[in-house]
Amino acid sequence: xxxxxxxxxxxRILQPxxxxxxxxxxxxxxxxxxxxxxxxxxxxxAMRNVKRHLFVPKGSIKYAYxxxxxxxxxxxTISQPYCVAYMTEILKPGTDHKVLEIGTGSxxxxxxxxxxxxxxxxxxxxxxxxxxxxxxxxxxxxxxxQVKIEDGYYGWEAHAPxxxxxxxxxxxxxxxxxxxxxxxxxxxxxxxxxPFMVQTLMLVEKKGDKITTTSLIPVRFxxxxxxx
Ligand code: SAH
Numbered sequence: 001x002x003x004x005x006x007x008x009x010x011x012r013i014l015q016p017x018x019x020x021x022x023x024x025x026x027x028x029x030x031x032x033x034x035x036x037x038x039x040x041x042x043x044x045x046a047m048r049n050v051k052r053h054l055f056v057p058k059g060s061i062k063y064a065y066x067x068x069x070x071x072x073x074x075x076x077t078i079s080q081p082y083c084v085a086y087m088t089e090i091l092k093p094g095t096d097h098k099v100l101e102i103g104t105g106s107x108x109x110x111x112x113x114x115x116x117x118x119x120x121x122x123x124x125x126x127x128x129x130x131x132x133x134x135x136x137x138x139x140x141x142x143x144x145x146q147v148k149i150e151d152g153y154y155g156w157e158a159h160a161p162x163x164x165x166x167x168x169x170x171x172x173x174x175x176x177x178x179x180x181x182x183x184x185x186x187x188x189x190x191x192x193x194x195p196f197m198v199q200t201l202m203l204v205e206k207k208g209d210k211i212t213t214t215s216l217i218p219v220r221f222x223x224x225x226x227x228x
Pocket of ligand 1: 076103106107108109124168169224226
């Protein structure tokens, strides 16, 4: 009898840790995302899968599933969950897609897209953030994500063209190199406007030589900076 109890205790201890935030995450998806009109099933599934609490600083874990952006250091933020889901859905990510992100930050948006697409490329200008995002994504086994530390203004020529591009920092205009690195039929989302003011999230679509832009929703992002 005693050995059975020991065996049961050991089994319990050695069992993989359950995810204590699972229910909070399901609630986040239902209340903040589905109830606000996000319908794409692959986006919803990815938002349910990615452990957002592992992308925020330790002191903010209790706020990880709140309806807001959170500071991640160096004056930068991890975007509000709804915003991440909205941008993901707008990109219409496909399982065979190659996607570029400018503004890795915590790596959260990259992880959400990596759950859906074939390969994900993401560029961060702040070395410390890029390094820790790279480590985090590797530890979480997002093996289809590559992180580069550089000014994302120039895109990632070696892997272009991309089916989709997501820019998560607000720029005054759409960088022409990024349009160039978009596939024919590709989609890009980018917040356009001045820092510290309400910006507009824009959808850029490329069809042959034709570029169309559509204003989507008002947003607030940190600014797109340039290397010196
Ligand atoms: N997508 C991120 C949100 C990051 S906030 C996440 O899910 O956590 C925007 C990020 O863009 C910041 O980390 C900022 O350093 C970065 N950034 C700003 N200008 C950039 C540029 N020119 N190239 C690459 N990254 C840039």
